[in-house]
Amino acid sequence: MKVMILKNFIVFEGIDGAGTSTQIKKLVERDTTRFVATAEPTSNETGKFLRRMLGGEFSVDEKTNAYLFAADRCEHIFGKGGVRELCESGKTVVSDRYFFSSMAYQSVSCGEELPKLLNSPFPLPEYLFYFVINPEVSLGRVNARGEHKEIYETIEKQKKIAAQYEKVISEYEKNANETGMKIIRIDAENDINTISEEIWNILKY
Numbered sequence: 055m056k057v058m059i060l061k062n063f064i065v066f067e068g069i070d071g072a073g074t075s076t077q078i079k080k081l082v083e084r085d086t087t088r089f090v091a092t093a094e095p096t097s098n099e100t101g102k103f104l105r106r107m108l109g110g111e112f113s114v115d116e117k118t119n120a121y122l123f124a125a126d127r128c129e130h131i132f133g134k135g136g137v138r139e140l141c142e143s144g145k146t147v148v149s150d151r152y153f154f155s156s157m158a159y160q161s162v163s164c165g166e167e168l169p170k171l172l173n174s175p176f177p178l179p180e181y182l183f184y185f186v187i188n189p190e191v192s193l194g195r196v197n198a199r200g201e202h203k204e205i206y207e208t209i210e211k212q213k214k215i216a217a218q219y220e221k222v223i224s225e226y227e228k229n230a231n232e233t234g235m236k237i238i239r240i241d242a243e244n245d246i247n248t249i250s251e252e253i254w255n256i257l258k259y
Contacts (some may be wrong), residue, residue, distance in 0.1 A: 066185065068185030120160040120169050157173065161218050181237075185240045189212040
């Protein structure tokens with residue numbers, strides 16, 4: 055179990071359509087001088103490659119997929135201008151997804167051992183907001199966007215990923231006293247403004 059906390063680092067996690075991106079946007083809009091939004095996959099070349107793969111442009115072995123996400127994450131956290139540098143400068147970085155998503159998504163396809171190993175060097179966020187939602191509801195939101203769906207956006211895959219997410223988050227909840235990471239479960243089926251206020255009341259000074 056990881057014990058290193060990266061101060062001023064906040065992560066929003068949840069299956070596709072859970073509303074993490076929307077809530078990060080609303081949080082940053084409340085205080086643009088304090089909060090910096092980021093996401094995984096990143097906007098780096100590694101992340102662009104991953105987004106092409108997620109869009110179904112080409113396929114890779116699932117183990118390769120796990121390695122690629124970890125490589126993109128390494129640059130995201132430790133690279134020049136990355137999360138660690140921003141946090142240490144006094145900014146509060148809010149990331150849409152982090153290694154918890156790899157431990158959910160990749161574990162479904164290539165087993166739990168490799169994602170755990172590849173992501174063991176990364177620090178924990180100070181806050182983890184886990185957006186809990188019925189996969190059928192979340193996928194309905196995805197379908198309503200009318201956009202090209204990614205490779206994981208089927209009901210069968212989302213149900214498996216949601217179950218794995220629950221397993222991963224529950225494990226960290228059991229060890230919260232040891233790690234020091236604050237874990238907050240969000241009912242992602244509530245309306246947008248209710249969720250936004252709940253998050254703000256936790257994070258505001």
